[in-house]
Amino acid sequence: MIKILYFASLREKLGSGGESLELPDEVSDLAGLLALLSARDGEWRSLAAVKNLKMAVNQEIADASARICDGDEIAFFPPVTGG
Amino acid sequence: MIKILYFASLREKLGSGGESLELPDEVSDLAGLLALLSARDGEWRSLAAVKNLKMAVNQEIADASARICDGDEIAFFPPVTGG
Amino acid sequence: MADTIRVQTADFDVGEELASLTARDARAGAVASFLGLVRDINEGNGVSEMSLEHYPGMTEKALAGIVAEARGRWDIYDVTVIHRIGCLLPKDRIVLVAVSSAHRGEAFAACEFIMDYLKTRAPFWKREVTPDGARWVDARESDSTAALRWEK
Amino acid sequence: MADTIRVQTADFDVGEELASLTARDARAGAVASFLGLVRDINEGNGVSEMSLEHYPGMTEKALAGIVAEARGRWDIYDVTVIHRIGCLLPKDRIVLVAVSSAHRGEAFAACEFIMDYLKTRAPFWKREVTPDGARWVDARESDSTAALRWEK
Numbered sequence: 049m050i051k052i053l054y055f056a057s058l059r060e061k062l063g064s065g066g067e068s069l070e071l072p073d074e075v076s077d078l079a080g081l082l083a084l085l086s087a088r089d090g091e092w093r094s095l096a097a098v099k100n101l102k103m104a105v106n107q108e109i110a111d112a113s114a115r116i117c118d119g120d121e122i123a124f125f126p127p128v129t130g131g
Numbered sequence: 132m133i134k135i136l137y138f139a140s141l142r143e144k145l146g147s148g149g150e151s152l153e154l155p156d157e158v159s160d161l162a163g164l165l166a167l168l169s170a171r172d173g174e175w176r177s178l179a180a181v182k183n184l185k186m187a188v189n190q191e192i193a194d195a196s197a198r199i200c201d202g203d204e205i206a207f208f209p210p211v212t213g214g
Numbered sequence: 215m216a217d218t219i220r221v222q223t224a225d226f227d228v229g230e231e232l233a234s235l236t237a238r239d240a241r242a243g244a245v246a247s248f249l250g251l252v253r254d255i256n257e258g259n260g261v262s263e264m265s266l267e268h269y270p271g272m273t274e275k276a277l278a279g280i281v282a283e284a285r286g287r288w289d290i291y292d293v294t295v296i297h298r299i300g301c302l303l304p305k306d307r308i309v310l311v312a313v314s315s316a317h318r319g320e321a322f323a324a325c326e327f328i329m330d331y332l333k334t335r336a337p338f339w340k341r342e343v344t345p346d347g348a349r350w351v352d353a354r355e356s357d358s359t360a361a362l363r364w365e366k
Numbered sequence: 367m368a369d370t371i372r373v374q375t376a377d378f379d380v381g382e383e384l385a386s387l388t389a390r391d392a393r394a395g396a397v398a399s400f401l402g403l404v405r406d407i408n409e410g411n412g413v414s415e416m417s418l419e420h421y422p423g424m425t426e427k428a429l430a431g432i433v434a435e436a437r438g439r440w441d442i443y444d445v446t447v448i449h450r451i452g453c454l455l456p457k458d459r460i461v462l463v464a465v466s467s468a469h470r471g472e473a474f475a476a477c478e479f480i481m482d483y484l485k486t487r488a489p490f491w492k493r494e495v496t497p498d499g500a501r502w503v504d505a506r507e508s509d510s511t512a513a514l515r516w517e518k
Contacts, residue, residue: 056267056339057350100353107272109335123269123337127353130266130297130338131250131309131329131470139419139491140502183505190424192487206421206489210505213418213449213490214318214402214461214481229381232401240406240456246399246477248470251388253395304392318400319512322478325398329470360471 055125079112138208162195223300246321247312254304259344266299269337280331288320334361375452398473399464406456411496418451421489432483440472486513
């Protein structure tokens with residue numbers, strides 16, 4: 049199982065703040081996970097096309113090539129706007 | 132009459148915080164005033180030789196060529212060290 | 215060297231925070247600080263309300279990482295970073311970054327660096343309410359540019 | 367746009383001063399500030415006491431001129447400059463410079479500029495008491511260098 053979190057405008061758009069997911073064997077990196085989620089119906093289709101989509105693995109910013117494995121906490125979110 | 136002020140280390144060295152002085156006709160700029168004061172005895176002799184001596188005319192920083200006239204407030208002081 | 219890094223809904227007292235920052239170290243001659251407030255206008259629209267979302271856990275890690283990087287670059291003593299989350303109104307305080315050092319050049323540089331990195335790397339998101347409705351605030355190009363100059 | 371420029375023997379309350387700076391203008395999203403403190407050590411010697419002399423009249427004029435120059439260079443809202451004179455002890459507050467603006471880049475630049483010019487152009491002189499006796503503090507080469515970079 050991996051934990052996936054969605055934040056801010058992405059959370060609203062997807063209508064989900066997060067989920068637990070059994071990681072399929074063929075998914076080994078963020079690019080693979082993104083393809084998996086984008087294959088869902090509705091708003092999920094546009095996930096991979098979100099402009100400047102940011103990703104984190106275990107609370108560290110990561111890019112599409114980042115490896116993921118069982119137990120990881122993955123997050124998807126738009127560019128940050130704090131401060 | 133002009134008013135002359137001395138500050139900080141210079142005030143201590145000269146033993147004077149200031150004075151009123153009748154401006155001789157032949158003194159028309161700061162260089163002239165400095166020469167006049169440096170012609171006095173004792174510590175005054177070293178006034179013109181003070182490293183990085185700063186001067187102000189009517190509360191504005193000025194250089195040796197600055198004109199001075201009756202009624203002016205002149206100040207001599209070392210480099211500033213506030214903040 | 216004891217950093218204060220807090221993410222909280224409550225307001226903070228700037229005077230108290232700066233006093234506690236400087237009380238610990240009598241070598242500190244310089245404190246540079248930045249205070250960010252909710253503006254009543256953004257992108258031409260009036261703002262009546264703002265809410266701040268964050269990524270609990272990652273936020274604190276990201277802030278600690280930014281402060282650690284500042285310590286690696288400048289000779290600084292203590293650092294305070296406080297960022298509010300939740301609902302805020304115009305003029306409310308959002309963020310305080312304060313850095314103490316022996317001299318002002320390092321305090322200023324480290325404070326500005328921490329703000330620039332916080333703006334582009336710490337997972338906070340602003341949503342504001344305007345007469346046209348609520349909207350998520352867009353990331354600013356100028357913030358990315360500001361952060362990039364530290365890469366030189 | 368109402369600048370606060372004060373030269374005083376009394377201490378000041380940083381939180382109060384920043385609150386009064388920002389209370390006036392809800393456009394202000396950014397406040398950069400600098401707080402200078404008496405260090406307990408300088409040039410390798412312990413400092414037990416410090417006194418600050420100034421040139422009454424010229425000081426206020428010089429500070430107002432520096433703030434006016436900052437206004438000409440950056441788009442800033444309000445400015446506070448408070449500088450203490452008289453007898454001070456280690457850890458005592460000496461100076462506060464705070465600048466509000468819509469955005470942080472201008473607030474930081476203007477605040478640092480005002481400090482750099484204050485250090486080299488405002489007629490204040492520090493005298494400190496060390497175990498070796500009292501001495502007038504020497505002007506620092508690094509302060510002149512810091513001020514020079516704004517001439518570019």
